[in-house]
Amino acid sequence: MREALFDLLQVAGFAPHAFDSAAAFLAAYGPGSIDLLVTDVRMPDIDGLDLQERLRTLAPSLPVIFVTGSSDPDTRARAMAAGAHAYLNKPVGDKLLLGTLRAALGINGTEPDA
Amino acid sequence: MASTSPSEIAARHDGNMQWLVPRFDHAVHAAMDRDTTAWWALDISDARPLIAAIATGAGPVNRAAMLLDTVRIVDVNQNTVHALGPLGGRRSMIGRTVSAYWPPESWTVLADLIIAAVADFPLGAPRSRPMTSIAFTDAMMNISTDETGAHPDLVFLSVGGTVIDDRSLWAVRASEQRYHNLIHHLPIALVQVDSRPMNPIFEQLRRDGVTDIVAYLDERPDMARHSRDIVRVTDANRNAVRLFAAESADRLIGSVDFLFAASPDTAKRVIGAHFEERRSYTEMMKISTFAGELRDVELTVTYPTPPERLDITLLTLEDLTDRLRTEAQLRQLQADFSRAGRIATLGELATSIAHEVNQPLSAIVTNAETSLRWLSRDEPNLAKIEQLTTRIADSAHRAHEIVQRIRAMAVRHAPERVPLDINTVIEETLLFVRHDVVSRAITLDAVLAPALPQLVGDRVQLQQVIVNLLLNGIQAITQRSGTNGKIEVRTGAEDECVLIVIRDNGPGIAPENIGRVFEGFFTTKEDGIGIGLAICHSIILAHGGRISVSNHPEGGAQFEIRLPPAPRN
DSSP, X not given: OHHHHHHHHHHTTOOOOOOSSHHHHHHHOOTTSOSOEEEOSOOSSSOHHHHHHHHHHHOTTOOEEXXXXXXXXXXXXXXXXXXXXXXXXXXXXXXXXXXXXXHHHTOOSOOTTO | OTXXXXXXXXXXXXXXXXXXXXXXXXXHHHTSOTTTOEEEEXXXXXXXXXXXXXXXXXXXXXXXXXXXXXXXXXXXXXHHHHHHGGGOOHHHHTTSBGGGTSOGGGHHHHHHHHHHHHXXXXXTOOSEEEOOOSSEEEEEEEEEEOTTSSOTTEEEEEEEEEESOSSOHHHHHXXXXXXXXXXXHOSSEEXXXXXXXXXXXXXXXXXXXXXXXXXXXXXXXXXXXXXXXXXXXXXXXXXXXXXTTOSSGGGTSEEGGGGGTTOHHHHHHHHHHHHTTOSEEEEEEEEEOTTSOEEEEEEEEEOOOTTXXXXXXXXXXXXXHHHHHXXXXXXXXXXXXXXXXXXXXXXXXXXXXXXXXXXXHHHHHHHXXXXXXXXXXSSOOHHXXXXXXXXXXXXXXXXXXXXXXXXXXXXXXXXXXXXXXXXXXXXXXXXXXXXXXXXXXXXXXXXXXXXXXXXXXXXXXXHHHHHHHHHHHHHHHHHHTOSSOEEEEEXXXXXXXXXXXXXXXXXXXXXXXXXXXXXXXXXXXXXXXXXXXXXXXXXXXXXXXXXXXXXXXXXXXXXXXXXXXXXXX
């Protein structure tokens, strides 16, 4: 799924970076290195909500979009309350995902090739 | 010696009856072995009125019994005493009626001889008669009177022939009776067969060089049928009559054909074992009763060998119909019970399963949409599209595999007995609980020992056991609501068995409940129905294994399963 999202973002004109865990992402993260984070909720060791919590101090203005198989309403509520930009359930359509990304990044207009 | 008056000798009571014998050179006596002939001297004085009545044709119907009740024993010789064994004894016999000692089956012959000797009735009636005796072959009874006329009330009786059994007559009779009672009251159906007619056929076949008589009979159905005709049932006990739903034993006497009507091939193998001079032969067969019902029986044939009576081949038939039926019902119930449990478990795992299926489907959606984007470019990136399409196919296969595995858990299927590798079974089950484990931040370690012996069993049922125990562990950890939940699945070999240990670090099982966790409908969970562990127990038992539970010294519950390995060929 990670590879699939990476390819989609790439073909849509973004410059994505993929990490196989929250720990790997945090190790590579530097201020200003990315404009937006797309993450799952359920991940080994540090899960999506934990990661979001850590980023609140580390990168308070970084938009976070959850793309997850978990449709648990409590999890969604917690994520949104903690300031998530969006909480999308898998499977997620490309237009919805890319539209959400563009909105989060403040990029106007629709896709050029849609 | 022949001229010695028998009365004198009788009066001496010296016990040597040979002195009493008036004419030992009688033609009949000549054929007898003097040393084994049994002699009786009988006093008929009290019988005279009855004999006179009989001689005028006015005797009663049961004249033999009445007559012999009035004939008294004057003396007997040692052979007679020996023949009667513990029943006799010379001192006790003298003065008693002959009916007290004479075998009832030849009362009529004896009575006829006495009437012939005393009253010559019917006129010219023989003084010698053959009799049936289990002590002699060709047994003859001979009667004579005191020709000197000195003792008109005395008759002399001799019984002789070739001795069959050196034991006493009484012992032989008791033995026969014991055998008869044993056979007829055995709680198993028993049929006695005379298979001697096969002997000349066997001899001929051996001369012809036949070694495989079963194959020989396969090619000659007529001969197989003929064999079933000539071999005959000579006796059948009560249970045999009942088993075949016959009115009486007479229905079973005759050709053995009815025995093998539903299993003609069994007859060939029974003949084959006899031909090979085996001592016994056993197989499961079907019989058709006279009521037209088919029953499953275990047939055991015991062939006679000398010095046993060669005319007695014993067949026992144990009716296993009800047992087999009950076993089949039990297996079906166990399977239904297991399936009900699997359906319940799948319900508990619904979220986990949906997540597992959703993963590859999500990947397919995103990869397909990405692929379309590449395609819609002016210069499509074919290499990329090929990669994405390959991923789509892989994900679709993965989704199919997951659905298949779930389906296998849900559908009804007859329990299988196939060779299995327990490690593979365990790995396959992890799919069902992976999401539950990850979402609850539980560490699940599978420590699977390599090169374990194979098992024989039902894959789905064993997966069910593992899933139930893992789910039990997950729920125990969740109940404790702590962090650092940990479940360990371990396999190994122990004492020829395959060992599976599933341990959690939950709160463990309360000591008062530890003996009850495998009981049906026992649960400590608010929403549990308490069949998961009961099903685990029944499945493991059905696989010939054992399951036990204990609390680990470091906390948490530990389930141990021991399963026997597949038999080696």
